[in-house]
Amino acid sequence: MTKNILLTAIATSLLMAALPAAADPAHRAQAVAVIKKDFQPRGQASLDRLAEDGLQAVCNRTGNKPPEYIAKGLEGDQLAGVKYPADGKLMGDWKSGERLAQSGRGFTWTDDPGLPVGGNCYNCHQIAPKELSYGTVGPSLFHFGKLRGNTLEMQKYVYSKIYNAKAYNLCSEMPRFGHVGALNEKQIKDLVALLLDPESPVNK
Numbered sequence: 001m002t003k004n005i006l007l008t009a010i011a012t013s014l015l016m017a018a019l020p021a022a023a024d025p026a027h028r029a030q031a032v033a034v035i036k037k038d039f040q041p042r043g044q045a046s047l048d049r050l051a052e053d054g055l056q057a058v059c060n061r062t063g064n065k066p067p068e069y070i071a072k073g074l075e076g077d078q079l080a081g082v083k084y085p086a087d088g089k090l091m092g093d094w095k096s097g098e099r100l101a102q103s104g105r106g107f108t109w110t111d112d113p114g115l116p117v118g119g120n121c122y123n124c125h126q127i128a129p130k131e132l133s134y135g136t137v138g139p140s141l142f143h144f145g146k147l148r149g150n151t152l153e154m155q156k157y158v159y160s161k162i163y164n165a166k167a168y169n170l171c172s173e174m175p176r177f178g179h180v181g182a183l184n185e186k187q188i189k190d191l192v193a194l195l196l197d198p199e200s201p202v203n204k
Ligand code: HEC
Pocket: 101, 119, 120, 121, 122, 123, 124, 125, 137, 138, 139, 141, 158, 161, 162, 165, 169, 172, 173, 174, 175, 177, 191, 195
């Protein structure tokens, strides 16, 4: 059974790799049908994850290179949807932010849906030098605040970027943490502090 799942997963990835990102609609529909057949909903890991919204449809069908005027317009829409804290404070507690950034828990069928999820930042970013392993899909965030400054403008950028990365880069690979409701306001504030607070290990 497991072997079967593995083989179909490999077949699916080969199929996807064989199709250019801007594949014609018939091939796309075929590929999506194969994926839907192979992935079974279980607990909170349901198949709605395979549904794309309008923005993802634009990115998926243009090989992540939509025309500039379309990208700019849609990025503006994403930015307009960012909800900022009512108290105007964008910086929380870097210690909680660090725990969040280093936790990849959440959203699988084995995770308790009642528990808060992690931010999973380490999977794509270097955060601080003590990490032994981290992903390199995104740029290193070590010394982020030291290099970019802890201004109000920078706090707003980091808050918005974490809330909705696609507000600045339409086809970004970074998840839209606030937009999809994965992280709440307090959690995003804590992550802003992790990146910008001078006391955070990111800036030591
Ligand atoms: C799946 C990979 C992925 C994950 C998970 C991820 N990021 Fe990113 N992130 C990226 C990529 C790729 C970029 C660069 C492209 C872009 O800006 O969209 C980026 C860019 C950024 C930037 C902007 C950097 C700059 O120089 O302006 C910040 C800040 C950031 N990420 C913070 C975070 C935080 C905090 C988390 C965890 C809550 C996180 N990221 C999780 C992939 C990821």
